[in-house]
Amino acid sequence: MNIDTSNLLNSILEDLSSLSYVHPGDVPNINLYMDQVTTFMDEQLASTKRYPDDKILTKTMINNYTKNNLLPPPVKKKYSREHLLLLVFIYYFKNILSIKDIETVLAPLTEKYFPDGSSFELADIYKEVCKIEKEQLDSIKENVTATYEKSAETFTHLADGEDKEILQQFAFICSLSFDVYIKKMIIERIIDDLSSKSSKNEEKKKGK
Numbered sequence: 001m002n003i004d005t006s007n008l009l010n011s012i013l014e015d016l017s018s019l020s021y022v023h024p025g026d027v028p029n030i031n032l033y034m035d036q037v038t039t040f041m042d043e044q045l046a047s048t049k050r051y052p053d054d055k056i057l058t059k060t061m062i063n064n065y066t067k068n069n070l071l072p073p074p075v076k077k078k079y080s081r082e083h084l085l086l087l088v089f090i091y092y093f094k095n096i097l098s099i100k101d102i103e104t105v106l107a108p109l110t111e112k113y114f115p116d117g118s119s120f121e122l123a124d125i126y127k128e129v130c131k132i133e134k135e136q137l138d139s140i141k142e143n144v145t146a147t148y149e150k151s152a153e154t155f156t157h158l159a160d161g162e163d164k165e166i167l168q169q170f171a172f173i174c175s176l177s178f179d180v181y182i183k184k185m186i187i188e189r190i191i192d193d194l195s196s197k198s199s200k201n202e203e204k205k206k207g208k
């Protein structure tokens with residue numbers, strides 16, 4: 001692949017290094033109104049937007065999450081720190097999972113660790129997950145670079161030019177997409193297992 005594609009990849013990898021996320025310590029420990037929630041999320045996750053006009057979170061989205069049992073309802077129109085943490089999880093999950101799958105994943109958290117006051121806080125879970133994700137970043141970048149180099153070895157029988165560049169880029173996109181597809185399939189299998197176990201537990205409760 002040509003120098004422009006290589007420069008683009010390097011730029012993307014640099015952006016990954018500086019990708020912002022909601023730090024646990026930045027989450028307000030006070031209850032917020034809807035407008036304050038959307039403003040907070042917009043400010044904290046601005047760097048994740050693909051386009052400047054993209055919306056991180058809207059009032060309609062939040063209401064739909066509550067309606068679909070992803071998010072517990074606010075108390076007196078105010079959202080707690082735990083609400084915000086769940087919204088961050090939802091924000092990332094919604095790019096790859098269905099609403100029903102997100103509900104299945106978050107159900108144990110909302111049942112056991114929401115609201116705050118349990119022996120294990122939702123904030124502790126969030127901190128642990130953030131730690132894992134930060135540790136993964138370097139290996140992800142290495143994997144993407146290796147995939148790029150492997151894709152650059154395809155279609156070598158073609159002369160250097162536009163056709164070769166297009167096909168090598170296509171191979172790169174396909175390789176990255178296959179990785180996402182496999183991981184999404186694994187996630188869905190795990191969620192299906194969670195859903196099955198949850199249904200069996202509900203049946204046992206009804207049978208008592």
